[in-house]
Amino acid sequence: MSDDLLITLRVNEAEHELLIEPRRTLVDALRHDLALTGTHVGCEHGICGACTVLLDGRPVRSCLVFAVAAEGRHVETVESLSPDGQLNDLQRAFMEHHGLQCGFCTPGFLMLAEGFLAEEPEATKAEIREVVAANLCRCTGYQTIVEAIDDCAVRRRRRLQNELDQSRVRSAATEEAAL
Amino acid sequence: MSFPGTADGRGGYVGASVPRREDPRLVGGRGRFVDDIHLPGMLHAQFVRSTVAHAGLLEVDLAEVRAFPGVIGAFSAADLGLIDITAVLHRPLTEFVPTDMPVLARDKVRFVGEPLAIVVGVDAYLVEDALELARVRYAPESPVMSADAALADGAPLVHGAATGNVLVDVSMFATPGIDEIFDAAHTVVTVSTRTGRQNALPLETRGVVAHYDERAEQVVLDTCTQVPHQVRTVTAACLGLRERQVRVRVPDMGGGFGIKCVVGREEIAVAAAAQRLRRPVKWIEDRKDALTASFLAREQAYHVRAAFDGEGHMLALDADVVCDMGAYSCYPFTAGIEPLMASAEMPSVYRVPAYRVRARAVTTNKAPTAPYRGVSRPQYVMVMERLVERAARELGIDPVELRRRNLITAFPYTGVNGITYDPGSYLESLDLCEQTLREQGWYEARDQAAGQGRVLGIGYSCFSERTGYGSGAFAQRRMAVVPGFDMSEIRMDLSGGVTVTTGTQSHGQSHETTLAQIVADKLHLDLTDVRIEQGDTDRITYGWGTFASRSAVIGGSAVGLAADKLEAKLRLIAAHLLGTEPEALELADGTIRPAADPGQAMTYAQVADVAYLRAHLLPKDAEPGLAVTASFDVGGDGTFSNATHGVVVELDPGTGGVQILQYVCVEDCGVAINPKVVEGQCRGGIAQGIAGALFEQVTYDENGEPSCASFIDYKVPTAKEIPDVLIKHLETPCLFTETGAKGAGEGGTIGAPAAVLNAVNDALRGTSVELEDTPIRPETVHAALSRAPRRQPVPASGGEGPR
Numbered sequence: 001m002s003d004d005l006l007i008t009l010r011v012n013e014a015e016h017e018l019l020i021e022p023r024r025t026l027v028d029a030l031r032h033d034l035a036l037t038g039t040h041v042g043c044e045h046g047i048c049g050a051c052t053v054l055l056d057g058r059p060v061r062s063c064l065v066f067a068v069a070a071e072g073r074h075v076e077t078v079e080s081l082s083p084d085g086q087l088n089d090l091q092r093a094f095m096e097h098h099g100l101q102c103g104f105c106t107p108g109f110l111m112l113a114e115g116f117l118a119e120e121p122e123a124t125k126a127e128i129r130e131v132v133a134a135n136l137c138r139c140t141g142y143q144t145i146v147e148a149i150d151d152c153a154v155r156r157r158r159r160l161q162n163e164l165d166q167s168r169v170r171s172a173a174t175e176e177a178a179l
Numbered sequence: 180m181s182f183p184g185t186a187d188g189r190g191g192y193v194g195a196s197v198p199r200r201e202d203p204r205l206v207g208g209r210g211r212f213v214d215d216i217h218l219p220g221m222l223h224a225q226f227v228r229s230t231v232a233h234a235g236l237l238e239v240d241l242a243e244v245r246a247f248p249g250v251i252g253a254f255s256a257a258d259l260g261l262i263d264i265t266a267v268l269h270r271p272l273t274e275f276v277p278t279d280m281p282v283l284a285r286d287k288v289r290f291v292g293e294p295l296a297i298v299v300g301v302d303a304y305l306v307e308d309a310l311e312l313a314r315v316r317y318a319p320e321s322p323v324m325s326a327d328a329a330l331a332d333g334a335p336l337v338h339g340a341a342t343g344n345v346l347v348d349v350s351m352f353a354t355p356g357i358d359e360i361f362d363a364a365h366t367v368v369t370v371s372t373r374t375g376r377q378n379a380l381p382l383e384t385r386g387v388v389a390h391y392d393e394r395a396e397q398v399v400l401d402t403c404t405q406v407p408h409q410v411r412t413v414t415a416a417c418l419g420l421r422e423r424q425v426r427v428r429v430p431d432m433g434g435g436f437g438i439k440c441v442v443g444r445e446e447i448a449v450a451a452a453a454q455r456l457r458r459p460v461k462w463i464e465d466r467k468d469a470l471t472a473s474f475l476a477r478e479q480a481y482h483v484r485a486a487f488d489g490e491g492h493m494l495a496l497d498a499d500v501v502c503d504m505g506a507y508s509c510y511p512f513t514a515g516i517e518p519l520m521a522s523a524e525m526p527s528v529y530r531v532p533a534y535r536v537r538a539r540a541v542t543t544n545k546a547p548t549a550p551y552r553g554v555s556r557p558q559y560v561m562v563m564e565r566l567v568e569r570a571a572r573e574l575g576i577d578p579v580e581l582r583r584r585n586l587i588t589a590f591p592y593t594g595v596n597g598i599t600y601d602p603g604s605y606l607e608s609l610d611l612c613e614q615t616l617r618e619q620g621w622y623e624a625r626d627q628a629a630g631q632g633r634v635l636g637i638g639y640s641c642f643s644e645r646t647g648y649g650s651g652a653f654a655q656r657r658m659a660v661v662p663g664f665d666m667s668e669i670r671m672d673l674s675g676g677v678t679v680t681t682g683t684q685s686h687g688q689s690h691e692t693t694l695a696q697i698v699a700d701k702l703h704l705d706l707t708d709v710r711i712e713q714g715d716t717d718r719i720t721y722g723w724g725t726f727a728s729r730s731a732v733i734g735g736s737a738v739g740l741a742a743d744k745l746e747a748k749l750r751l752i753a754a755h756l757l758g759t760e761p762e763a764l765e766l767a768d769g770t771i772r773p774a775a776d777p778g779q780a781m782t783y784a785q786v787a788d789v790a791y792l793r794a795h796l797l798p799k800d801a802e803p804g805l806a807v808t809a810s811f812d813v814g815g816d817g818t819f820s821n822a823t824h825g826v827v828v829e830l831d832p833g834t835g836g837v838q839i840l841q842y843v844c845v846e847d848c849g850v851a852i853n854p855k856v857v858e859g860q861c862r863g864g865i866a867q868g869i870a871g872a873l874f875e876q877v878t879y880d881e882n883g884e885p886s887c888a889s890f891i892d893y894k895v896p897t898a899k900e901i902p903d904v905l906i907k908h909l910e911t912p913c914l915f916t917e918t919g920a921k922g923a924g925e926g927g928t929i930g931a932p933a934a935v936l937n938a939v940n941d942a943l944r945g946t947s948v949e950l951e952d953t954p955i956r957p958e959t960v961h962a963a964l965s966r967a968p969r970r971q972p973v974p975a976s977g978g979e980g981p982r
Binding site for chain 1 (some may be wrong): 196198199201202203205206207208211212214215217223303304363380381382383384406431432434436465466675686688815855856858859862863865866867889890891895896897899901903904905927
């Protein structure tokens with residue numbers, strides 16, 4: 001215990017001071033020290049992906065990261081997606097497409113998808129399937145997970161396009177007014 | 180499917196894909212799984228496990244473990260003195276040998292990973308460190324590592340009581356004259372099949388938090404089990420307590436698939452430790468233990484022959500089944516679970532005039548087995564579907580046509596196995612499945628592919644799935660405890676909504692939604708006014724949990740009947756208050772009203788107000804309150820869902836890989852309460868069936884050391900391997916369930932291996948090879964494609980290919 005380290009973890013925009021063993025995994029620190037139990041543990045060897053969180057915006061297996069190694073970086077967990085209890089568009093898409101049954105793997109897939117779509121908003125359904133293959137689900141057969149993420153990506157693109165179109169209209173109107 | 184279904188905005192839930200009530204908390208990361216439970220002062224447990232497969236257990240020395248800082252307790256079998264777990268069939272010793280499963284191994288170890296001692300400490304990491312300090316002395320014996328080795332003359336005995344290592348040996352049916360039928364038959368085909376040992380593999384491993392509640396004088400287990408009441412019974416028996424001194428609660432569950440419908444030894448040991456230490460104790464199984472030391476399933480060998488006439492009608496079936504059940508008999512099902520399922524149900528969807536079967540369960544030095552989604556049906560369906568395919572080849576008949584000639588089409592049908600099958604759509608599902616693949620052009624694609632050097636094949640499987648095992652059907656297995664019925668209590672509260680208990684236990688199946696749909700329709704309530712309560716032995720009088728696709732059929736009927744009883748009481752009270760007769764009333768939109776005078780409607784809240792708060796106004800024959808209980812059991816042989824699966828595969832001659840190009844499932848589970856939930860069960864089941872057909876197998880080395888201790892070695896398929904599934908629904912309503920529903924939990928898993936194997940063999944039709952075993956290994960496919968000349972006519976003999 002004397003080897004414990006005092007670290008500061010930034011999780012979902014909040015800073016937490018923790019006195020922990022150097023060997024403690026990030027997922028255990030999140031779940032058991034910070035009571036963020038939305039992130040699940042499925043295999044503890046980096047294959048199932050149930051523990052996927054974002055580290056500086058990128059999906060990582062939090063069972064393969066020591067908590068001390070996450071100091072100074074930003075951790076985002078499934079709890080960050082609906083901070084005020086309002087489910088975000090990706091979470092709603094999982095519900096609409098029946099992209100979950102027991103729900104144990106779901107937080108991992110949600111964070112995997114958020115990280116991926118942030119980097120590749122134009123991803124095709126085939127590319128989404130490739131990424132979904134990074135994690136394991138035992139209930140759904142994956143089809144509805146792929147469909148949920150694809151549907152969410154399509155809607156996000158459409159929304160972005162609408163916003164762009166509207167801002168173009170607005171700026172055109174502004175230009176006209178200036179003339 | 181429109182939603183809601185009726186003009187008044189209420190009712191019409193059954194048949195609608197309403198959103199799941201479970202989802203908001205699960206996608207929000209606010210579910211509550213067992214490892215999310217944290218109790219004040221909670222300790223953490225892990226197990227010292229056997230490192231040898233078969234040995235006398237001379238000593239478990241925990242002195243150094245106990246001295247390790249932070250360890251609070253360490254207990255071996257001798258320390259805890261618990262009663263053994265013993266699952267029993269009431270059969271003669273020639274048919275069934277009962278064996279004891281000690282909670283912690285005593286005197287002898289029977290597989291690598293068997294729990295020897297429980298170590299409890301203040302921190303989960305520290306406990307893992309302390310496990311290393313246990314000193315165990317063994318007197319090694321030769322391990323018995325296959326069914327063949329177990330049955331060999333002079334084999335070492337896994338259990339002293341089980342002569343020849345046989346736990347179950349049943350011979351059934353033996354239609355008189357069956358040998359003569361085989362002698363005289365136009366064609367006899369044989370199939371010898373072996374299927375790999377599998378892990379049901381819920382993504383959440385097993386786990387429990389146990390504590391002693393001083394106020395209630397109860398040992399309380401929060402545990403992820405499919406069968407809370409059975410866990411209570413065994414915990415009480417092992418700890419020497421009364422049933423009421425044990426409470427079992429079930430949090431959200433991360434899957435089960437059968438592995439959690441038996442009582443685990445670890446659950447009991449953790450409860451005992453918590454009782455002794457008077458502190459909460461948590462045990463979460465790690466993945467290595469889940470892969471090696473939990474319950475497994477499915478390792479079976481079939482030697483089956485079938486006789487056919489010249490037109491392809493099946494005349495007789497003769498089967499020998501050997502199931503490698505591993506080291507122990509599971510509670511409550513026993514080692515009979517797989518052989519008894521296979522022997523009773525093998526004729527499947529076909530008319531089989533004569534039948535004989537011998538089925539055995541043998542014990543070996545491997546982790547024990549439990550029911551796993553489908554239980555033997557994935558295997559015997561594969562055998563039956565290979566038999567019809569082989570007969571079709573020998574007789575030169577199209578395999579789909581040969582199936583048509585043998586499918587049961589007139590219902591009810593009582594088979595040679597004594598089972599009466601309720602109406603289904605066996606032929607219609609086959610026709611629609613074949614039609615779908617034809618219309619999509621897959622037959623042309625297959626034939627054109629051959630000219631392009633590609634190797635495509637099309638395969639089918641037809642099957643049924645008994646989903647309503649009542650106590651009568653289970654009694655035929657002669658289990659000492661007979662599952663079957665279920666019971667529900669429904670309570671209307673002052674707000675006019677209801678809480679409904681169920682003895683079934685969702686572990687992903689959506690009971691909070693689907694059972695509420697049934698009740699909401701019955702009582703004309705909004706879905707949000709129905710709350711389903713499950714998984715608490717103190718709140719639910721009794722239940723058999725969830726397995727064998729029983730929940731919609733039996734649990735769904737129990738909640739429906741309870742709602743009917745509540746309706747009767749609402750009518751009684753409201754009729755009295757409105758000065759009319761109960762029969763003159765109708766339920767509508769959360770109110771009860773005279774059919775002739777809807778303006779006189781009373782809300783349920785108004786009726787409840789009288790029932791609870793102004794009981795002096797009740798009619799004389801009505802007790803205060805609005806709570807009633809109902810039970811449902813299935814009479815006769817229950818109900819059968821059915822389906823046909825059609826699969827197109829492409830084989831890679833370079834790697835031997837099998838790629839699924841199309842997967843069509845035509846299913847009939849009667850009335851689908853929530854079609855999206857049914858489709859989810861189909862797709863997930865099919866994924867697990869494909870996993871068994873192509874990927875997953877638990878193996879051991881010759882010393883009994885498990886070779887699959889991680890997901891590196893146990894290959895669970897991902898979204899890259901599992902295809903999209905096209906699902907088509909047929910609906911033959913069940914005649915005796917409250918909703919017309921049949922079960923849908925296992926069908927996908929049952930049908931997939933046969934369809935995939937048949938498709939692979941169709942792709943190999945130009946070779947001299949026919950594959951019979953699963954998982955189908957790439958090296959096997961590669962060898963078949965590289966050794967044999969392709970695109971040559973199939974020899975008339977059908978080819979008993981090299982194995």
